[in-house]
Amino acid sequence: MKEIILASTSPRRKGLLQQIGLEFKIVPSNYEEDMTLDLLPHKLAMVLARGKAVDVADRLKSGIVIGVDTFIVLGKHRIGKPHTADVAKKTLRKISGKVLKIYSGVAIIDASTGKELVDYELTKVKMRKMSKKDIEQYVATGEPLDKAGAFAIQGRGAVFVEKLEGCNSNVIGLPLHKLVQMLNKFGIDIFEYGAWNK
């Protein structure tokens, strides 16, 4: 049975793969994003996901490598991860009441054969209007720091999410339905991997 390798150290992605009972190993990618890329969001997501998977697959003799890249788009701009409370507040003011687009690129590469598959998922998220007090208090909890878009739907940030349209795990960082469909094309039946049949 082929080993599954996640080319990401994100604890949220790890949690999602564990949620569906997959057994896998983590090999961090050293891929560095080319900031000069000028592509449509869905294409960019796929290029970055593939970059991560290729970097890891190139170092291995075998295994099914999964690369993922997730980002948030508001209008035409990507919304990054705030590293200070002030930037977090600015980000939350920007996304308050807006519809965000969450893109994840997913790339799967079989390191032994070089076979690869790249796809993406888009989920829309409607944020509720946040008052100045909401923003101050939420930032004070520390949760927004280093979260894409300055909120965590799997945490306290859930209270600001009015509704969602599309794949919900995508918003946490890994579209599970899409991933499983792609793994099927590599002959991988997730029910036969890991914890499912123990």
Add this chain to the structure above:
Amino acid sequence: MKEIILASTSPRRKGLLQQIGLEFKIVPSNYEEDMTLDLLPHKLAMVLARGKAVDVADRLKSGIVIGVDTFIVLGKHRIGKPHTADVAKKTLRKISGKVLKIYSGVAIIDASTGKELVDYELTKVKMRKMSKKDIEQYVATGEPLDKAGAFAIQGRGAVFVEKLEGCNSNVIGLPLHKLVQMLNKFGIDIFEYGAWNK
């Protein structure tokens, strides 16, 4: 500060309230559902949620009591919780490839004043087509048993959810955004309760 009471022993609802940092106490409701009620789904959800909250509020002198009732509707029929593997398989065959409607009624009662507020949330979930093998294997994991609709979106069942439209926490059993908006009308600012400001 008024105590918050959840009139439900559901571990998933408890988890969702903890996720948003609320401090609360659990008092199980003894409310028994009247199976003869012939109401539209959103009305039924509200009646059942209110029944649970009233039952608990009547026994208390004070506190803000939260009652919730969640069920799944396919076409005109409610989809229950399977108690045997055979019923689970039948349920999964029924929902395969279909759009499900998830209703949660939410009732909040201030036990000291009798003030109450009742509302509901609706989320649509598109299930992917499941093969006979998918169903056999998923039921063999044991997860579908005693889950409404025979699947758990917060578990392995996530792989069968193609997309979602509406509130995502509603699908797990408690619409957080709606709940917080309702709590606000009781003068409760969730940031001032519990773990938020510690």
